[in-house]
Amino acid sequence: MENDIILKIEHLSHRYNPGQWAIEEIGIEIRRREIQGLLGSNGAGKSTLMNIVCGVLRQTSGEVFIDGINTRLDPIEAKRRIGFLPQQPPLRSDLTVREYLRYSGFMRWIPSTRIRQAVDEVMEKCRIAHFANRQLRALSGGYQQRVGIAQAIIHKPALVVLDEPTNGLDPNQITEIRGLIREIAREHTVILSTHMLSEVQAICDNVLMIEHGHLVFAGTLEHFDNYIAPDSFHVRFLAPPAAEELFSLEGVLRGEQLDEHTFRLYFRAEADRIIERLVERSVASGWRLVQVGVEKKSLDSIFAALSKNRKA
Missing domain, CATH: 3.30.70 (Alpha-Beta Plaits)
Structure with a gap:
C-alpha cells in the first residue's frame, strides 16, 4: 500500500563535478517500522544518499519523498519527519544531558510547553535519565551515542537515519546500542548505514547495498544471506x-x-x-x-x- 511507504526515492542522481557521479539512478521504497540496512564500502555513495534524504545536500536530479512529502518542494515539512544521527554525534560537550536535549527539542520545533515532557520521555527511552545533570564530556562513548540517538528521536520522527551508530564502541556498548535500535524500530522506521556485515545481520530486516554510486542489491536479509553464504x-x-x-x-x-x-x-x-x-x-x-x-x-x-x- 502506498501509505505504508515512509521513504520513496525516484531516479536519484548527484554529482559533485561534471561527469563524476557520486550516486546515479537510485530508486528505493522503504516501509514503516522496519530496520533497513544501508551497506557499502567507503566511497560507495552512502553518505551522499543519506545527506540528500536528510536535506543536508540538494540532489542533481530525481525526487525524494518522506511520508509522501517531496523534500525538494517542501524541505521544512519533510525535515520535521526525519531524525538524523551522523557518524560523529552533534553533541555540545559543555552542556548537561538535559540542557542539550532541551536545545535539541527547540531546534526540532517542539513547542516550549512540551519540551520538558519530550526530554523526560526520550531520556527514559534511551536509559540516560540518571545522567540528566551530567555534562556530555563526562560520559562514556556508549552513553554519548545514546544521547546522540535521543536527539534524533526527541521529536518522534517517522524516519530515523543512523550513520555508523556503533563505530568505536566496545562489544558491550555495541550490544546495548543494537538493543536500543530494535526498541526504536517499534515506533519508527530506521535506516542504519554501516560497512559491517555483522551489524546488518544482527539487527536489520532488509538490506540495501550501494557500490560505485549504484544500487546493486535491495531485498530481505534472508535473500541477502544467499550471497554471503x-x-x-x-x-x-x-x-x-x-x-x-x-x-x-x-x-x-x-x-x-x-x-x-x-x-x-x-x-x-x-x-x-x-x-x-x-x-x-x-x-x-x-x-x-x-x-x-x-x-x-x-x-x-x-x-x-x-x-x-x-x-x-
Whole structure:
C-alpha cells in the first residue's frame, strides 16, 4: 500500500563535478517500522544518499519523498519527519544531558510547553535519565551515542537515519546500542548505514547495498544471506594427493593449490557433507588430513558478485 511507504526515492542522481557521479539512478521504497540496512564500502555513495534524504545536500536530479512529502518542494515539512544521527554525534560537550536535549527539542520545533515532557520521555527511552545533570564530556562513548540517538528521536520522527551508530564502541556498548535500535524500530522506521556485515545481520530486516554510486542489491536479509553464504573451504594434508584427484571429489566445483600441503576447494553442496566425504577419503587413502575450515566471503567479493549481477 502506498501509505505504508515512509521513504520513496525516484531516479536519484548527484554529482559533485561534471561527469563524476557520486550516486546515479537510485530508486528505493522503504516501509514503516522496519530496520533497513544501508551497506557499502567507503566511497560507495552512502553518505551522499543519506545527506540528500536528510536535506543536508540538494540532489542533481530525481525526487525524494518522506511520508509522501517531496523534500525538494517542501524541505521544512519533510525535515520535521526525519531524525538524523551522523557518524560523529552533534553533541555540545559543555552542556548537561538535559540542557542539550532541551536545545535539541527547540531546534526540532517542539513547542516550549512540551519540551520538558519530550526530554523526560526520550531520556527514559534511551536509559540516560540518571545522567540528566551530567555534562556530555563526562560520559562514556556508549552513553554519548545514546544521547546522540535521543536527539534524533526527541521529536518522534517517522524516519530515523543512523550513520555508523556503533563505530568505536566496545562489544558491550555495541550490544546495548543494537538493543536500543530494535526498541526504536517499534515506533519508527530506521535506516542504519554501516560497512559491517555483522551489524546488518544482527539487527536489520532488509538490506540495501550501494557500490560505485549504484544500487546493486535491495531485498530481505534472508535473500541477502544467499550471497554471503560461504562457498569454499581450505584443507591441509601432511601427505597430500595430486590436486586433480582432490578437485574431482563429488560436490567440489573447482580448487586452488595454495602451497605444497594446502588447498582451497569451492563447493556446491552442503559443506558438512563434502567435509565428511573428504575425511573418509583421507583416512582410506592415507592423505593425513590435519586442517579443514570453511571460509567466509569477503565484503569485496560480495560487492563484486552483486555488481556483476547488476550488469548482466
